[in-house]
Amino acid sequence: MVQDLTSSLFLVSALGIYIHSFFLSISLGFPLVIITLLYKFWRTEDRDYAEAVRIATSVLGLNFALGAITGTLVEFGLVQAWPGTIFAIATFGLMPLTMELIAFIGEIVLLILFIVTLGRVKTPASIGIMTIYAGMAILSGALITLVNSWINVPWGTGSLPNALNPFMPPYGPNAVDARSLIRLKLQLLSQLMAGRSAEALQNPAIAQNVGLTLTDPFVAFYSPYAWASVAHAVTAAMIVGISVALAGYAYRYFRSGNNSSKKMIRAILPILLFLLILQPTVFGDSMGKMVAVYQPTKFALMESAKTTEHNPLMGLLAFGDPQQSIPGFDQFRKACNSLHGQSLGDLTRKVDPSANPGNLSSASIEQICLSNLQAIDYKMGLISFAYSVKIFLGIIALLSLCVVVVSVFRVRVLSGIAERLFGSLGQGRLVLIFSIVELAACAMTASLGWFIREVGRLPWTVYGLLYPQELVSPVPIDPIVLAVFTMIFSITGMVGVFGMYLVCTRRLKFIELLARGAGVE
Amino acid sequence: MARFLAWRRKSPDLEIMSRRVFKILIIHELFSGVWGTIITIVLAGLFPTLTAIATDIIFYPILIALSSILIRIPSIALFWYTWGKIKPAIHAVLGFVMAISGFGVPLGFRTIFAQLNYPNAFELAAEGLKSAARVATFYDPIYLPLLLHTWFGALSIGGFIVASFFTIKRNVNAKFAWTGLWHGILFLGVQGLVGPWYLLTLGNYTPILFSNVLGLASATFNIQLIFFAKILMLGVLLLTSLTLWRRLQRGKGVLPRYALALGPMALLVAIFGEFMNDVGRYPYLVLTVKGGMLPSEFINKYVTVPPLAVGIVLGILLLFVVIFMGTAYYALNRRFLADLPSSFNHDV
Numbered sequence: 081m082v083q084d085l086t087s088s089l090f091l092v093s094a095l096g097i098y099i100h101s102f103f104l105s106i107s108l109g110f111p112l113v114i115i116t117l118l119y120k121f122w123r124t125e126d127r128d129y130a131e132a133v134r135i136a137t138s139v140l141g142l143n144f145a146l147g148a149i150t151g152t153l154v155e156f157g158l159v160q161a162w163p164g165t166i167f168a169i170a171t172f173g174l175m176p177l178t179m180e181l182i183a184f185i186g187e188i189v190l191l192i193l194f195i196v197t198l199g200r201v202k203t204p205a206s207i208g209i210m211t212i213y214a215g216m217a218i219l220s221g222a223l224i225t226l227v228n229s230w231i232n233v234p235w236g237t238g239s240l241p242n243a244l245n246p247f248m249p250p251y252g253p254n255a256v257d258a259r260s261l262i263r264l265k266l267q268l269l270s271q272l273m274a275g276r277s278a279e280a281l282q283n284p285a286i287a288q289n290v291g292l293t294l295t296d297p298f299v300a301f302y303s304p305y306a307w308a309s310v311a312h313a314v315t316a317a318m319i320v321g322i323s324v325a326l327a328g329y330a331y332r333y334f335r336s337g338n339n340s341s342k343k344m345i346r347a348i349l350p351i352l353l354f355l356l357i358l359q360p361t362v363f364g365d366s367m368g369k370m371v372a373v374y375q376p377t378k379f380a381l382m383e384s385a386k387t388t389e390h391n392p393l394m395g396l397l398a399f400g401d402p403q404q405s406i407p408g409f410d411q412f413r414k415a416c417n418s419l420h421g422q423s424l425g426d427l428t429r430k431v432d433p434s435a436n437p438g439n440l441s442s443a444s445i446e447q448i449c450l451s452n453l454q455a456i457d458y459k460m461g462l463i464s465f466a467y468s469v470k471i472f473l474g475i476i477a478l479l480s481l482c483v484v485v486v487s488v489f490r491v492r493v494l495s496g497i498a499e500r501l502f503g504s505l506g507q508g509r510l511v512l513i514f515s516i517v518e519l520a521a522c523a524m525t526a527s528l529g530w531f532i533r534e535v536g537r538l539p540w541t542v543y544g545l546l547y548p549q550e551l552v553s554p555v556p557i558d559p560i561v562l563a564v565f566t567m568i569f570s571i572t573g574m575v576g577v578f579g580m581y582l583v584c585t586r587r588l589k590f591i592e593l594l595a596r597g598a599g600v601e
Numbered sequence: 602m603a604r605f606l607a608w609r610r611k612s613p614d615l616e617i618m619s620r621r622v623f624k625i626l627i628i629h630e631l632f633s634g635v636w637g638t639i640i641t642i643v644l645a646g647l648f649p650t651l652t653a654i655a656t657d658i659i660f661y662p663i664l665i666a667l668s669s670i671l672i673r674i675p676s677i678a679l680f681w682y683t684w685g686k687i688k689p690a691i692h693a694v695l696g697f698v699m700a701i702s703g704f705g706v707p708l709g710f711r712t713i714f715a716q717l718n719y720p721n722a723f724e725l726a727a728e729g730l731k732s733a734a735r736v737a738t739f740y741d742p743i744y745l746p747l748l749l750h751t752w753f754g755a756l757s758i759g760g761f762i763v764a765s766f767f768t769i770k771r772n773v774n775a776k777f778a779w780t781g782l783w784h785g786i787l788f789l790g791v792q793g794l795v796g797p798w799y800l801l802t803l804g805n806y807t808p809i810l811f812s813n814v815l816g817l818a819s820a821t822f823n824i825q826l827i828f829f830a831k832i833l834m835l836g837v838l839l840l841t842s843l844t845l846w847r848r849l850q851r852g853k854g855v856l857p858r859y860a861l862a863l864g865p866m867a868l869l870v871a872i873f874g875e876f877m878n879d880v881g882r883y884p885y886l887v888l889t890v891k892g893g894m895l896p897s898e899f900i901n902k903y904v905t906v907p908p909l910a911v912g913i914v915l916g917i918l919l920l921f922v923v924i925f926m927g928t929a930y931y932a933l934n935r936r937f938l939a940d941l942p943s944s945f946n947h948d949v
Contacts (some may be wrong), residue, residue: 145627152670153667155641160660167903179914182917189921281653291902575679579679
């Protein structure tokens with residue numbers, strides 16, 4: 081029952097996050113598009129750019145409404161479906177999320193300010209407002225990613241995860257009171273079988289007993305994994321957002337064949353190309369290194385390392401040392417075996433002599449450690465395949481964009497090759513096809529990346545420390561209720577996308593609409 | 602309703618009014634959506650224990666509120682973008698869906714406030730009757746009067762805001778203002794019944810809040826002055842709106858400038874009411890018949906929140922609220938409405 085509910089809520093939460101991430105990508109990508117087009121307008125005074133800014137701004141406005149609402153629902157849904165996460169929000173996530181509020185409210189205020197003043201203030205002023213808005217959007221995305229990164233790599237918990245899973249490295253300085261964390265963990269575990277772990281957080285007496293857990297509320301900011309994640313995720317979202325704009329202009333160029341849309345394509349292509357090269361080579365590389373060091377099981381799943389492997393290239397890429405082996409599950413099991421003979425009671429008493437694990441006292445830590453590995457072992461094929469597809473799609477995205485670039489700009493030799501290979505399509509169709517392929521590949525790469533991030537963290541929600549079953553809602557949710565909620569959420573996403581399509585493609589003719597709406601015509 | 606009547610009566614004027622008023626809603630919905638996230642974080646961050654209780658015992662009401670928000674946002678977008686593109690009847694139905702979904706938000710969230718005042722469900726949960734507690738949230742005796750008080754209050758404020766909106770310079774329209782005015786007065790009249798009912802219910806079930814509001818001897822925190830200030834403002838609001846009602850003569854009279862004050866006054870009355878509801882529980886966060894539970898029982902004990910950081914964040918949030926208010930005024934008064942004629946020409 082608990083497992084069923086956990087699985088169902090996983091799917092609903094994932095859907096919510098993916099719908100939100102679509103709007104989020106536009107929130108991060110479109111500001112760059114708008115700034116670029118505004119700059120072009122400022123330098124050339126070409127009205128086409130101004131019109132393009134107006135339409136892009138309308139899309140951004142509608143997108144923000146949907147992004148804010150889906151974001152609120154995802155956040156509220158998170159504490160509703162996984163109330164155990166309230167502990168993370170109230171401790172490690174508190175300062176990042178509090179700061180995120182500033183970024184979030186700044187976003188909406190600056191967006192409205194931009195919309196209201198567009199065309200009424202000088203263009204550099206509009207560029208300035210949009211730049212600050214973009215800064216706020218990036219900050220918001222960065223801080224949310226920072227919190228998610230803490231769940232992936234619980235920085236500040238020191239060697240606590242390592243004590244339970246010896247194949248894990250220490251996670252930064254020890255900013256927690258281990259006794260408090262152990263007390264909380266024992267409370268969660270005591271109700272695990274009944275599926276009521278999260279109820280522990282409802283009890284003021286338990287909260288009092290757990291007491292001060294975190295000594296440095298800013299510790300999540302110090303995580304190197306978090307900052308690599310921020311750079312990786314934020315640029316990925318920007319790329320998807322800009323790619324949406326590119327596909328839109330390509331569609332318009334294909335349909336109308338006019339030069340105006342081509343100008344927009346030419347304006348945004350250099351930024352997109354720059355980001356698409358930078359993202360995997362610098363940020364992706366850095367992210368990979370962090371995963372290799374701090375999430376050994378996920379890295380092994382990605383690399384299909386059932387046994388420890390020696391691969392000089394991977395060693396160099398992942399650890400900066402060709403001699404370094406890729407640790408496999410055999411090595412992890414060996415590490416678990418090193419806990420042989422130790423019980424949970426021994427471990428807890430070592431940290432807190434007054435702790436009472438009750439009937440869990442005799443539980444073998446070695447067995448817990450091994451069962452953790454067993455729980456994810458079978459996911460190796462899936463994660464490894466997803467990772468390979470992700471890399472492949474990333475390459476497809478880059479190649480597709482290169483085709484668009486060489487067909488729109490004159491690039492020696494390359495333009496000629498593209499002409500010879502795809503010339504029969506005609507420029508409009510060629511740009512459209514490859515822009516759509518690029519968008520689809522980017523979106524799927526980003527989605528798979530997030531999938532690997534979330535599924536690769538299992539069997540834990542907080543890596544090495546807390547399981548999903550400890551955090552899930554104790555409310556027995558009716559599957560019909562869940563299905564209806566999911567359906568409403570999905571419709572929201574679809575209607576939102578349709579609304580943006582309408583904004584882009586149809587002009588609002590107020591008077592005519594009013595006349596027809598009132599039944600006068 | 603204006604959009605529905607525009608279709609039934611074939612009145613383009615009502616159509617224009619509906620569209621203009623709708624723009625106020627769009628801008629404020631955007632801003633209020635942001636505050637939904639802020640409240641979630643503040644509650645979970647500062648009062649994790651209380652939030653954990655709410656996500657369990659008040660699970661279904663919160664789900665209703667979330668679903669309502671989910672329906673509301675796309676319906677707002679659809680209402681806007683299908684205007685004049687689908688049959689007016691369908692469009693009007695869509696408008697009603699949008700409007701009704703707005704009522705769903707307090708339908709869910711007001712259970713939280715009812716529980717804070719009279720925690721019948723929390724008490725059942727404490728006895729181990731979790732399933733019964735999750736349903737009992739809807740049977741809290743405070744809930745229904747509070748909900749109706751909220752609904753009619755919001756409807757009344759909406760009417761007065763519309764009246765004020767059409768009094769703003771360059772936006773003056775006596776006919777539209779009158780429509781807002783009669784809505785405001787009508788629902789204010791209903792509040793005349795619901796308000797005292799809510800107060801009497803508090804007297805029966807929440808003696809501490811009741812005593813604090815009326816400044817009785819057993820008060821733990823006397824807010825009598827705020828109560829009387831609210832009643833006074835209510836009186837002024839009623840008097841002003843009735844005077845205006847007589848002067849406007851169904852929208853044909855001259856719109857006096859003081860009509861501008863109706864919306865802010867109605868808002869102020871609501872803010873005072875909300876303030877009393879929350880501060881009236883002081884020093885408790887959750888009230889019981891004889892006492893209550895202090896905020897310290899629910900406050901975050903897992904981490905020491907740096908007061909300076911909270912102060913800075915609060916300051917910046919308030920700064921953004923001020924910028925928003927200025928921008929919203931500018932947006933509604935100067936810019937966003939510039940694309941609409943003040944009256945409709947049938948020949949267009």
